[in-house]
Amino acid sequence: MAALDQTQVKEGVDQETVDAVAEVSTYKYGWETDIEMEYAPKGVNPDIVRLISEKNEEPEWMTEWRLAAFERWQQMEEPNWAMVSYPKIDFQDQYYYARPKSMEVKPKSLDEVDPKLLATYEKLGIPLKEQMILAGVEGAENAPVEGRKVAVDAVFDSVSVGTTFQKELQEAGVIFCSISEAIREHPELVKKYLGSVVPVSDNFYATLNSAVFSDGSFVYVPPGVRCPMELSTYFRINAENTGQFERTLIIADKGSYVSYLEGCTAPQRDVAQLHAAVVEIIIEEDAEVKYSTVQNWYPGDEEGKGGIYNFVTKRADCRGDRAKVMWTQVETGSAVTWKYPSCILRGEESQGEFYSIAIANNMQQADTGTKMVHLGKNTKSRIVSKGISAGKAQNTYRGLVSMHPKAKNSRNYTQCDSLLIGDKCGAHTVPYIEVKNNSSRVEHEATTSKVDDDQLFYCRQRGMDEEEAVALVVNGFCKDVLQALPMEFAMEAQQLVAISLEGSVG
Amino acid sequence: MALPEVKQTATDARLAALTLPTGGCLEDARRAALSRVQTLGLPGRRDEYWKYTRPDTLTQVEAPKAAIFDTDEAPMFDEFDRLKVVFVDGVFAPEESDDLSLEGVTIERISDICDKDIHWAKDLYGVLEARGQSPVARPLAALNTAFAQDGLAIHVTGKPSKPINMIYRHSDEGSDAILHHVIRVDAGAEATILENGPAASRFNKCMEIDIADTGKLHLVRAQGRDHERRAATHLFARLGTESEFKSFTLTVNGVLTRNEAVIELTGDDAIAHIAGACAGDGDFHHDDTVFVTHDAVNCESRQVFKKVLRNGATGVFQGKILVKEGAQKTDGYQISQSLLLDDDSQFLAKPELEIYADDVACSHGSTSGAIDEDALFYLRSRGVPEGDATDLLTLAFLAEAVEEIEDEEIAAAIVTRLEGWLARRR
Numbered sequence: 001m002a003a004l005d006q007t008q009v010k011e012g013v014d015q016e017t018v019d020a021v022a023e024v025s026t027y028k029y030g031w032e033t034d035i036e037m038e039y040a041p042k043g044v045n046p047d048i049v050r051l052i053s054e055k056n057e058e059p060e061w062m063t064e065w066r067l068a069a070f071e072r073w074q075q076m077e078e079p080n081w082a083m084v085s086y087p088k089i090d091f092q093d094q095y096y097y098a099r100p101k102s103m104e105v106k107p108k109s110l111d112e113v114d115p116k117l118l119a120t121y122e123k124l125g126i127p128l129k130e131q132m133i134l135a136g137v138e139g140a141e142n143a144p145v146e147g148r149k150v151a152v153d154a155v156f157d158s159v160s161v162g163t164t165f166q167k168e169l170q171e172a173g174v175i176f177c178s179i180s181e182a183i184r185e186h187p188e189l190v191k192k193y194l195g196s197v198v199p200v201s202d203n204f205y206a207t208l209n210s211a212v213f214s215d216g217s218f219v220y221v222p223p224g225v226r227c228p229m230e231l232s233t234y235f236r237i238n239a240e241n242t243g244q245f246e247r248t249l250i251i252a253d254k255g256s257y258v259s260y261l262e263g264c265t266a267p268q269r270d271v272a273q274l275h276a277a278v279v280e281i282i283i284e285e286d287a288e289v290k291y292s293t294v295q296n297w298y299p300g301d302e303e304g305k306g307g308i309y310n311f312v313t314k315r316a317d318c319r320g321d322r323a324k325v326m327w328t329q330v331e332t333g334s335a336v337t338w339k340y341p342s343c344i345l346r347g348e349e350s351q352g353e354f355y356s357i358a359i360a361n362n363m364q365q366a367d368t369g370t371k372m373v374h375l376g377k378n379t380k381s382r383i384v385s386k387g388i389s390a391g392k393a394q395n396t397y398r399g400l401v402s403m404h405p406k407a408k409n410s411r412n413y414t415q416c417d418s419l420l421i422g423d424k425c426g427a428h429t430v431p432y433i434e435v436k437n438n439s440s441r442v443e444h445e446a447t448t449s450k451v452d453d454d455q456l457f458y459c460r461q462r463g464m465d466e467e468e469a470v471a472l473v474v475n476g477f478c479k480d481v482l483q484a485l486p487m488e489f490a491m492e493a494q495q496l497v498a499i500s501l502e503g504s505v506g
Numbered sequence: 507m508a509l510p511e512v513k514q515t516a517t518d519a520r521l522a523a524l525t526l527p528t529g530g531c532l533e534d535a536r537r538a539a540l541s542r543v544q545t546l547g548l549p550g551r552r553d554e555y556w557k558y559t560r561p562d563t564l565t566q567v568e569a570p571k572a573a574i575f576d577t578d579e580a581p582m583f584d585e586f587d588r589l590k591v592v593f594v595d596g597v598f599a600p601e602e603s604d605d606l607s608l609e610g611v612t613i614e615r616i617s618d619i620c621d622k623d624i625h626w627a628k629d630l631y632g633v634l635e636a637r638g639q640s641p642v643a644r645p646l647a648a649l650n651t652a653f654a655q656d657g658l659a660i661h662v663t664g665k666p667s668k669p670i671n672m673i674y675r676h677s678d679e680g681s682d683a684i685l686h687h688v689i690r691v692d693a694g695a696e697a698t699i700l701e702n703g704p705a706a707s708r709f710n711k712c713m714e715i716d717i718a719d720t721g722k723l724h725l726v727r728a729q730g731r732d733h734e735r736r737a738a739t740h741l742f743a744r745l746g747t748e749s750e751f752k753s754f755t756l757t758v759n760g761v762l763t764r765n766e767a768v769i770e771l772t773g774d775d776a777i778a779h780i781a782g783a784c785a786g787d788g789d790f791h792h793d794d795t796v797f798v799t800h801d802a803v804n805c806e807s808r809q810v811f812k813k814v815l816r817n818g819a820t821g822v823f824q825g826k827i828l829v830k831e832g833a834q835k836t837d838g839y840q841i842s843q844s845l846l847l848d849d850d851s852q853f854l855a856k857p858e859l860e861i862y863a864d865d866v867a868c869s870h871g872s873t874s875g876a877i878d879e880d881a882l883f884y885l886r887s888r889g890v891p892e893g894d895a896t897d898l899l900t901l902a903f904l905a906e907a908v909e910e911i912e913d914e915e916i917a918a919a920i921v922t923r924l925e926g927w928l929a930r931r932r
Binding site: 081422424429 | 865872
């Protein structure tokens with residue numbers, strides 16, 4: 001925080017914003033749980049891949065799938081196009097599998113889970129009990145009891161320690177479990193969908209993940225079902241020198257709806273740790289998925305020591321007509337972020353939305369954005385990205401909007417704004433725009449002054465001066481992103497609401 | 507670092523077919539540029555900076571043949587009082603050119619500058635090009651510096667009474683021209699440079715422009731009409747305090763055009779405007795790649811690019827504003843827009859910002875779409891025939907770029923060209 005207090009802030013950036021950025025940058029989850037762990041030997045090779053597969057009691061086909069991915073990975077090179085720099089990662093100098101000793105025998109119910117683990121999640125504010133988890137969130141007491149339940153899948157290092165509300169979800173026909181359980185219990189679904197959105201050899205980190213992912217969450221919402229509660233996964237890295245590789249697979253069958261939340265934290269350590277996840281979402285006809293993330297991995301200290309390297313591949317495939325996906329992300333953690341939640345808009349009239357607030361402070365580097373690939377007719381996408389840099393941080397928006405020849409009458413609107421707090425940080429925008437038919441409209445804007453003229457006119461007509469009007473409209477816009485966050489993230493959102501993009505640089 | 511094999515092979519083949527001019531005072535600069543080409547390698551299909559434009563025909567050994575376009579339309583800028591400097595297939599043609607003496611400016615061929623012991627051009631040739639190789643490599647410009655066959659050294663010392671017009675004539679269907687100009691504008695001096703003509707079947711042109719404090723240079727070019735011609739041009743400009751550089755490019759035909767502009771604002775309060783209008787029909791690929799670096803306080807830069815595309819034409823825009831640490835009070839603006847007149851044409855854009863200073867205003871916008879149906883309906887409901895209405899809206903769309911031209915008469919001449927282009931394509 002000290003670094004921010006001394007920063008000369010340019011005129012027009014309000015103090016509330018500066019304070020809010022400092023506040024979210026103070027890491028509160030840096031403690032660690034003292035628990036006996038069991039590790040696989042350091043490094044990665046076919047034996048480790050087999051070992052992970054064995055630990056998860058996987059069938060032969062899954063082991064083969066992983067080994068093929070590993071073979072592929074060995075021929076690949078680390079990507080270097082992102083605007084991030086970090087020391088070369090020694091992939092052989094870390095653990096790929098770590099689980100608490102107490103998880104050796106899978107607990108049959110939450111009551112059997114090691115109290116230490118339960119205490120860990122309790123401390124993180126995610127009690128693994130079947131109750132409303134909104135304790136501590138202002139205004140939660142007013143929330144209706146119905147529909148405010150949240151089922152949690154808690155992943156601790158390499159394993160899932162438990163999933164709440166499984167029974168109630170089952171009654172609705174929803175499958176919500178760890179991916180390792182899904183591989184055992186629902187192989188037909190996993191076989192059909194795993195790797196179908198993010199192919200095994202999609203990119204360096206996704207391929208590595210395909211080989212060594214240890215756990216993650218699996219969701220299947222059957223046709224016509226509106227998931228009775230929000231689902232969430234909470235990822236915690238605890239073990240030292242250990243990479244976390246989780247895999248999430250969400251399938252929303254025809255006409256279904258699910259809202260999924262993801263949270264993550266890690267202890268404060270001097271040595272950087274690797275996190276390479278893959279999230280695949282399949283959305284069939286008329287289905288809708290909302291995926292919200294508050295990414296709060298340990299960002300490293302003020303000198304940039306330690307922190308999580310967050311290399312994540314997230315992609316949603318709107319396969320059916322009128323399928324809809326919405327990504328909302330608040331990125332405050334990680335030393336290095338490399339993350340582009342994307343939408344493939346294959347079905348006609350399918351829709352993709354991406355709302356992002358990325359806050360980078362101290363030595364953090366974030367290179368994040370989205371891809372909107374329009375393949376079907378009348379598809380729509382919207383990108384709203386807010387990047388805030390402070391300290392010596394670098395924040396990059398990188399995105400692709402692609403209108404294929406057959407995606408007639410499609411629409412995209414992109415707005416990305418950046419705010420710099422202090423003169424030692426950087427804000428960058430790297431959008432790719434590819435338009436291959438003329439009935440589609442693509443608009444990209446990256447400026448706060450370009451607010452809607454009608455709205456401005458309306459405000460001015462009511463006696464506001466231009467500056468006030470612009471501020472009001474822009475702030476309203478930023479709050480729009482936050483409002484897209486589900487209630488469960490209200491705590492984080494409350495902090496972020498104080499952020500305004502006045503004085504933004506474009 | 508060794509080059510990838512494909513790139514190494516292509517680079518070696520191209521270099522083997524060229525001979526480095528030796529003996530002159532520019533030999534060292536040429537050799538240094540050659541070594542840059544060898545290190546960087548020529549552009550290949552896998553290069554990120556060439557993601558949207560295939561460089562093969564620009565780098566292959568033989569220039570692809572290009573027929574000479576026959577037209578009775580008067581050459582561009584013919585109606586203006588100007589000083590004509592004619593190049594035929596990239597070689598200076600004194601018999602077709604005017605006398606090169608004009609008050610306020612000294613115009614020489616680069617081959618003549620070595621006659622003098624001290625010459626400003628010796629300290630500029632290849633210098634801005636070399637600076638422009640980072641952070642993004644521009645190997646075709648280095649190739650140009652090494653192998654340029656001809657070019658001018660233009661020294662603007664005052665305010666010449668008329669524009670200098672470089673006319674690039676194309677006479678040989680297989681010509682492969684490499685031309686390199688260096689331009690220096692002194693403090694308080696001001697000039698306008700016009701360029702037109704297809705130049706050659708394949709044209710590699712490089713222009714290095716150094717503008718001293720308070721100097722001004724306006725550049726307007728109309729890239730030639732030959733359908734099959736190919737061009738890769740580089741413009742490197744360095745701007746001093748309170749100086750001004752404005753450039754406008756009209757491109758209507760040509761199977762492949764890649765125009766790179768690398769602008770560096772090194773003095774406070776400098777202004778740089780880079781604009782382009784392009785109209786493409788059919789087998790037409792046009793790429794504007796612009797890199798503006800703000801390295802001083804209170805500078806202004808504008809990039810305005812408009813492209814009208816039809817019958818499968820492709821328009822590319824790669825623009826970047828880099829604001830360095832300390833370049834406070836920067837005002838950076840960038841707009842790239844395309845009007846797609848049919849479903850086969852495409853627009854590919856990468857409008858980038860890279861900002862390291864907090865008290866700046868940078869905005870960029872990029873849009874792509876068809877003609878506004880409502881506007882078309884409005885015009886038609888007032889009795890304007892559909893063809894006229896479409897042309898009118900197309901011209902209106904291009905207007906924002908054409909308005910960047912300071913001289914109204916030149917702007918009017920450009921509009922006339924565009925009207926003619928549209929009328930011929932009804």
